[in-house]
Amino acid sequence: MEHSATFPFNSNHRDFHLHSRAAITVNNLAFSYGDGTPILQNISCSIPSGSVAIIVGPNGSGKTTFLKALLGLIPPTSGSIEVLGLAPSEARPRVGYVPQRFAIDHTFPITVFEFLRFSHPAVPEERIDEYLEHLGMSAMRTARLGSLSGGQLQRTLVIRSVLHSPEILFLDEPASGIDIGGEQTFYDLILHLHKEHANTIVMVSHEIDIVARFADTVLCLNKTLVCHGAPIDVLTPQTLQQLYGKDVSLYQHQEKS
């Protein structure tokens, strides 16, 4: 079965804040569960500061596990990770995270504002209100977190992830749960925040068009690092076939200015 698609590849529109300094350095990372089942093996890479790095790979390829290891949520079985020159757990105050799913008890009586306040006690209340307004969430300030729609919850999680001006923003399939119309707006918002704060973005995504449009660096993951580099070099039918095990054709087209 052959899949084909056309993508406007990311040009140099974010070069203004790309730095050669690495925001994240990974050396020989491996992770396996307690029973010895290997999830990640022999991963080494670096992500430049100020870049957008997107992790792609089939289901069960270890993308979320890799992201959680970078965040320090799970300890690697072997190898090392440096985030902003620190161990991941020490870099916590300097990173933001939008999870793929945020499973909360819908009856949990916490308002959107309380949630944001408790997540970042050092951030002034005015700043929280500014972001709520900026992302069109002011009307939901006193709404229960559990009563929000999927899109509203993702926006709240985005606000939480950027309130403290993180140097690195981790996003795990952040548009899952948002409808097709909202998805475009959502990614525009992420890109806008990225331009505004000049931070590094590390995102897991299933969508090759998102990778082509936004990524400076692609990390193709299938238990190990299959390929790593600029989208135009990496997103080839051969590497995608190697990654997903299916024939894929890609067509590049110029984006209308």
Place this chain on the structure above:
Amino acid sequence: MDIFTAFQLPFLQKALFAGLALGLILPFLGVFVTLRNMSFFGDGVAHASLAGVALGVLSGADPFLSAVGVGILVGIVIYLLEHKTILAPDALIGVLFTTAFSVGLVLLSLQRGYQPELMSFLFGNILTINSYDLLVITIFSGLIFVILAFTRRQLTMLALDKESAWLSGIRTGLFDFFFYIILSVTIVLGIKLLGIILVSALLVIPPSTAKLLARSLRGMILGSIVGGELAVITGLAVSYLLDFPTGAVIVLSAAAFFFCAILVRACKTF
């Protein structure tokens, strides 16, 4: 004697102050207990503390303090087994509390004759609280209230989502452990008021009542404390006037508020 004159009697004043102290911290802590679905933990630690009561009775030590010691120990064991085994918390609590309760019964059977302490610990008897008990309850309650007030954020984030809590800089393992200890101490303190059988009522009923009506976490905490204090005052007054068991009437008062909240919520929905 009317109730206002009665509340000037020293033994009833001691009961009122101890009840208000416990009516403050049990529902406050209960907010996090109910949000974490840990209601069974309260029953478990309370029942297990009978082993501590028995040790105190047999050794001549203060049964109250030995019960606090055993309560903390059981809380720590539950925490460790939860993290080190694949068993669900309710199963672990079921195993530990029935074991410790049985140890307590066997130890108490070694003591000959009538044991007034046993009935007092099983069903609570706040009217027998002496100055020493009141001092212990007040000091512990004050300390626990201050700790809860200062760790409200951490306990809320832990109850909401452990990943989020960790990423917001909270040392989740440490705070979880600390939560189990403080919960165990609070439950054993509450045994003086309501007894082993009923103590978890003040931990569960006022927070559940408040959750039905509150729109925010702040509202739930305040509502829970107010509900707990009202249940203590109403329970003491009614039990004195009608000569009913105090602990049971306090629980029935809390339950009455709970069913009123159910009705209010139902009226709002329809």
